[in-house]
Amino acid sequence: MEEFKYLVGIVRCMGLSGKIRFKTAKVSGKLAKSLVKVGKGMGKSFPGYLFLKIGSYDCLKELxxxxxxxxxxxxxxxxxxxxxxxxxxxxxxxxxxxxxxxxxxxxxxxxxxxxxxxxxxxxxxxxxxxxxxxxxxxxxxxxxxxxxxxxxxxxxxxxxxxxxxxxxxxxxxxxxxxxxxxxxxxxxxxxxxxxxxxxxxxxxxxxxxxxxxxxxxxxxxxxxxxxxxxxxxxxxxxxxxxxxxxxxxxxxxxxxxxxxxxxxxxxxxxxxxxxxxxxxxxxxxxxxxxxxxxxxxxxxxxxxxxxxxxxxxxxxxxxxxxxxxxxxxxxxxxxxxxxxxLPPGRFEIMKVGDKLVGMGQGDNGDALNANVQFMCEYVKDDLGFIYTTPDTGEDEIFEDHLQSVIAANPKKVYVVPGRTSVDAAKNYYKIIAENLDADFYPLPYKEMEERRSKIIDLILNSPYKYVLVSGCGPEHYMWAELKSELKTHMN
Ligand SMILES: [Zn+2]
Structure with missing residues (x-):
């Protein structure tokens, strides 16, 4: 990475302009693209970042x-x-x-x-x-x-x-x-x-x-x-x-x-x-x-x-x-x-033992509503809902979520923090408990592995044949991991 910073610095000092600047930016961007191809994640944005650092917006217009x-x-x-x-x-x-x-x-x-x-x-x-x-x-x-x-x-x-x-x-x-x-x-x-x-x-x-x-x-x-x-x-x-x-x-x-x-x-x-x-x-x-x-x-x-x-x-x-x-x-x-x-953490319906489990991210009201609607097409008996909450200051998302949780008509709601704040999750739980039978699990963000294994535990030991797991949470760290852990229990 140091080399790139150096390169950017040199090119800037030289005060390149016009065509030369565009070519230099393009060559550097392409070089970066071939170098980061082997790496993960950064490859999608770093070459472009370098191009824009060396080139100007006019260069981008050309590109x-x-x-x-x-x-x-x-x-x-x-x-x-x-x-x-x-x-x-x-x-x-x-x-x-x-x-x-x-x-x-x-x-x-x-x-x-x-x-x-x-x-x-x-x-x-x-x-x-x-x-x-x-x-x-x-x-x-x-x-x-x-x-x-x-x-x-x-x-x-x-x-x-x-x-x-x-x-x-x-x-x-x-x-x-x-x-x-x-x-x-x-x-x-x-x-x-x-x-x-x-x-x-x-x-x-x-x-x-x-x-x-x-x-x-x-x-x-x-x-x-x-x-x-x-x-x-x-x-x-x-x-x-x-x-x-x-x-x-x-x-x-x-x-x-x-x-x-x-x-x-x-x-x-x-x-x-x-x-x-x-x-x-x-x-x-x-x-x-x-x-x-x-x-x-x-x-x-x-x-x-x-x-x-x-x-x-x-x-x-x-x-x-x-x-x-x-x-x-x-x-x-x-x-x-x-x-x-579908992206790794997105909602999917899986057969796990004698249960049908719908699991995946539902970060905003619209997404959770779509998940509930999709799951409800399959639900023929009592449903357990493991709901992962939004964070502090996300009351508007919760308002939308609450409507979907109620619409799913679950026998029981298991409320788990989806984001960082356990206190916020507890407040959201209290509102849910006014409307539905609910339990709260104060699982901290820092112990994500424990949070995930408790969720898997709740699913496997649930008295209900239909279990919906959705709400807020990091796409990879929580949802993608949860899905792959659950899949190890699939028949
Ligand atoms: Zn109008």
């Missing part, structure tokens, strides 16, 4: 021209990583691409652009608030041909100790596509927040919407309390799909846009789901409307991931330079899909 067709940036609250992976799997079947996911920064995007001979760059970009990201600047620098929105939900209400109001959070997401003058924006029609971003952008460029065209699965599902992103009045929902996703309208005239790509049929079996995707999507490379009709098999991975898949197929059909391949490529890729596509 952004590397993909022959262009770059696609994926953002949203939940599902970014899975969606980025799926888009990459589909596009790379048709053309050479570079991609980066799970590392959410401009450094990671820059690293991805340090590739030769590519048609596309596909990059995940996370935006928590304007202070910690500069989405409009990123758009100007990378000049993407596509900005893709998965969904926008309430999450971390505190970012680095500063309150992050939802309207500002939504605005930050919108800014990522605001400077776009050409290309296509992909929005979730069923999510009023991302749909509103598309509605505003429609006057300038093409927007391809995706959404479900199904009956509500559960007619008793509570209608969510969602404000119109345009005027602030309460939205009226006629159909609900999941959480705030559904068919909605507002007195101001804002309503759910008609999706260009729809999921029109869904049949579920224990190990596989069957879906029909159909519609007509504007394709950026041919500048034509492409009809799409697909019957495909997917893993039984929850409604949430169906949205990710629908989003990925819509994005792929919008940008592939081989639209004649759409049907065969989607079939080929979905046929070989399994749950390993």
């Amino acid at each position: 952004a021209k590397t993909p022959r067709v262009g770059s696609i940036i994926v953002t949203g609250t939940n599902g970014k990583t899975t969606t980025t992976k799926l888009i990459s799997l589909l596009l790379e079947n048709d053309a050479p691409i570079s991609y980066n996911y799970d590392s959410n920064t401009l450094n990671a995007i820059t690293t991805g652009l340090l590739s030769n001979n590519i048609d596309y760059g596909v990059f995940e970009y996370g935006i928590r608030d304007v202070a910690h990201a500069f989405p409009d600047e990123v758009c100007k620098l990378v000049a993407p041909i596509g900005v893709v929105y998965t969904n926008v939900s309430r999450e971390h209400s505190l970012v680095a100790g500063v309150s992050n109001p939802f309207d500002k959070y939504l605005m930050a997401k919108e800014l990522l596509c605001t400077p776009m003058k050409t290309g296509v924006v992909i929005c979730n029609a069923d999510d009023p927040r991302t749909a509103s971003i598309g509605t505003k952008k429609e006057a300038e460029i093409r927007v391809n919407y995706y959404g479900f065209d199904l009956e509500s699965e559960d007619k008793t599902m509570a209608k969510p309390d969602v404000d119109c992103p345009l005027c602030g009045s309460k939205l009226e929902y006629s159909t609900m799909f999941s959480n705030h996703r559904g068919k909605y309208s507002c007195q101001c005239g804002f309503e759910r846009p008609e999706p260009n790509m729809k999921l029109t049929e869904l049949t579920k079996e224990f190990d596989a789901w069957y879906v029909t995707l159909e519609g007509e999507v504007y394709n950026h490379t041919t500048e034509k409307e492409i009809p799409v009709f697909l019957k495909i098999k997917t893993p039984a991975f929850g409604l949430y991931n169906l949205y990710n898949l629908l989003c990925a197929v819509t994005t792929y059909a919008s940008f592939t330079n081989k639209p004649e391949n759409i049907e065969s490529t989607v079939k080929k890729i979905t046929n070989s899909l399994d749950l390993s596509i």
Whole structure:
């Protein structure tokens, strides 16, 4: 690492400019890329970091021209990583691409652009608030041909100790596509927040919407309390799909846009789901409307991931330079899909002995709600819920979580701290205990191994055949480890 610092220093002292500076930055970035390839984690962002240290933002603008067709940036609250992976799997079947996911920064995007001979760059970009990201600047620098929105939900209400109001959070997401003058924006029609971003952008460029065209699965599902992103009045929902996703309208005239790509049929079996995707999507490379009709098999991975898949197929059909391949490529890729596509700590349903256990991260209200909804499809008897709490100052996340915990209708809730504060967890437990039969386990963060083995213990010794384990907690340190420990008990 010292060598790199030295190199950066020399180049800066030399006061390089223009072409030489770009070339030096590129060579150094590529050198770093080949060097860190063997290492883990850092390889996704360090070469880009080095490139940006040596080069300037002007150099990045130059580098952004590397993909022959262009770059696609994926953002949203939940599902970014899975969606980025799926888009990459589909596009790379048709053309050479570079991609980066799970590392959410401009450094990671820059690293991805340090590739030769590519048609596309596909990059995940996370935006928590304007202070910690500069989405409009990123758009100007990378000049993407596509900005893709998965969904926008309430999450971390505190970012680095500063309150992050939802309207500002939504605005930050919108800014990522605001400077776009050409290309296509992909929005979730069923999510009023991302749909509103598309509605505003429609006057300038093409927007391809995706959404479900199904009956509500559960007619008793509570209608969510969602404000119109345009005027602030309460939205009226006629159909609900999941959480705030559904068919909605507002007195101001804002309503759910008609999706260009729809999921029109869904049949579920224990190990596989069957879906029909159909519609007509504007394709950026041919500048034509492409009809799409697909019957495909997917893993039984929850409604949430169906949205990710629908989003990925819509994005792929919008940008592939081989639209004649759409049907065969989607079939080929979905046929070989399994749950390993999901990030390691994500929700999964497993058979353990005579029990059915749903386990995985549910960090924000929307994610936990999706997990509960998915698990409840399988629950035929009493359910035990091991709930891992948010931290101090995350009362808003807890408020959303509490609704989901109650909706799951568990016989018993086992409350375990998910984050650092055991005191905060105890306070959340007290509120849960007012509503449901609950026990509290004050397991400290520092003794994570003990926390994990107690959770495994609770599952294995639970009197209930159905056990749901979800809530907050570190993705790898807690969830991925828990899942692999549980899998050692699988039959
Ligand atoms: Zn309105």
